[in-house]
Amino acid sequence: MSQNVEEQTVHIGLMDVVASTSSICFIDGQKGRLLYRGYDIVEMVEKSTFEEVAYLLWYGRLPTKAEFERFLDSLLGDMQLPAEMVELMRLFPKTTTPIEALRTAVSALSHWDPEGNRIDAEAGMRIAARLTQRIPLLVAAYERLRQGQEPVQPIPGKSIAYNFLYCLHGQEPPELWVRVLDVALVLHADHEFNASTFVGRGVASTLSDMYSAVTAAIGALKGPLHGGANEQAMKMLFEIGEPSKAEAWVKNALANKVKVPGFGHRVYRTEDPRATILRRYAEQLTKGTEHEWLYQTCREVERTMLANSKVFPNVDLYSGICYHTMRVPAGLYTPIFAISRTVGWTAHILEQWSDNKLIRPRAKYIGPDGLSYVPIEQR
Ligand SMILES: CC(C)(COP(=O)(O)OP(=O)(O)OC[C@H]1O[C@@H](n2cnc3c(N)ncnc32)[C@H](O)[C@@H]1OP(=O)(O)O)[C@@H](O)C(=O)NCCC(=O)NCCS
Known part of the structure; x- marks a missing residue:
């Protein structure tokens, strides 16, 4: 039942507002703890990988060995961009920053996904995996195009951290770089109702598609108060x-x-x-x-x-x-954040759809009332 807006406390910036329940991520702001589906990130960083974190966030539990092997096969076995995407990105003006290119490219990717408009859990999971495969390739390919180089094809079966660095630099990355990038991807994967995730959930709550929700989330991440x-x-x-x-x-x-x-x-x-x-x-x-x-x-x-x-x-x-x-140009730092957070965004979009309620808050009106229209010639 909606209440009288005049009597409500206004929470500027939605500060401390609990907008819904979620079982994806827990932040203890006082103690400085962050959990993914109940697992402390300190332990996840030591013992897990970005790909396993993706499984955990999407499916809600850790995989068995056989499940994880199948999952890795489908996630990493066929990392490809539609060829048209590279042609499209060639057309971007050189002044287009990597995060702007990514925002446009993710939106455009939907045109090459026959399931792109599906919002059921089964297809949603597949779209989440496709986005997670393709976003690192888009970021690396656009950077190379911007530098006047041709994109590099990923190596099937290698991790997302490995392939991002490989496709960016065009050579095998040192082990320590792959390890540290994997750690960074694990750490950025989710963070509860942060600005971009909430934007993504808002779009998903209208029962719009996952590409639209992730595109909007990238727009929110771009800002210097968030991922910038x-x-x-x-x-x-x-x-x-x-x-x-x-x-x-x-x-x-x-x-x-x-x-x-x-x-x-x-x-x-x-x-x-x-x-x-x-x-x-x-x-x-x-x-x-x-x-x-x-x-x-x-x-x-x-x-x-x-x-x-x-x-x-x-x-x-x-x-x-x-x-x-790791010789990654500064313009790619926020896109790397997006590579990782795509996993969290898509987990939240799936959670939103699983028990959807349109996200539509109220505003306390503080403008004038009862004005009479004055014809333009008389103003
Ligand atoms: C993240 C951020 C947007 C949070 O903002 P917020 O919750 O609205 O908090 P506020 O901006 O109101 O800050 C609260 C107080 O801490 C101070 N503060 C917050 N972040 C600060 C910073 N990075 N440097 C200096 N002072 C800061 C504010 O000046 C304010 O002080 P006051 O109460 O004396 O006015 C803000 O801390 C910030 O702009 N940080 C820098 C950008 C950044 O690193 N973003 C990434 C976040 S993961």
Whole structure:
């Protein structure tokens, strides 16, 4: 039963509003814990893979060995883009950023999916898998086209992390890079009702299709308050330039009320557990390399933030350093977030459809009332 809007409390930014139930992901913002279907991400990062996390989020439980083998066969056995997609992306102006290209390309992909408009669980699961296969290929192919190179075909059976790096660089990636990218993909796979997921669920709640919902979610992820923050965090580190300049830079930002990218979160009131894990890998990747200064500068930024504010690091602080060390251009950081979050978005879309209710909140009207129309000549 809907209530009188005038009497309702307004929750600006839907802060702390519990909009529905979900059994996909749990965040304990006070303790800094993140669970996927009940499993702590700390354990998942150590023992699992991005592909198994995809299975877990979509099917709600871990697979048996035989189930997982079948799943991997169909997910990784035939990773292909429709040839027309490459031709389409060739037409994009060179000024099109990778995340914009991805948003358009995901929408266009639906035209080559005969099941694209189906919203039942069975087809939905297949579409989710196709999106998860194809989005990394789209991101890598567009970057190569932008650099004047031809796309590279993925190697069947190799992991998504491996094939993304392989298709991007056109050569076998070092094992440590594949491992760290896989960790990053595990860590970004889902995060409850974050902005992009909620947008995706909103679209799904109209019983529109999965491609439309994921396209809309990519649009939401693109913003610097959400998935765009990892690129901003790296820009900040380059702007600071060296560890000794970090303290002054951060103090100046705080004094001027400038938001420091990679810090703060709507839900966590302590350090984001994903930042804790990525910090470790960023250190491991950069140690003894020409990129070590980035890690050291980031540590100084963190130290100054913790001493001068109550704002903690989030997932976007260290991911960029990891990607940069793997020679991934900054414009691809948010698309990598999308590669991973596609699994979460699609799990949420399937959950939304499984017990759908149109998402349609109310607004408390604060505009004028009772105005009389004045003809244009008299205004
Ligand atoms: C993530 C974010 C949008 C959350 O926003 P929010 O829940 O609306 O919280 P607010 O922006 O109201 O911040 C609450 C307080 O913390 C401060 N704060 C939050 N994030 C901050 C940051 N990154 N740097 C400095 N101060 C920050 C705000 O200034 C505010 O202080 P005040 O109460 O004294 O005014 C915000 O923290 C932010 O913009 N972070 C930077 C971008 C980023 O890293 N995004 C990725 C998130 S995973």
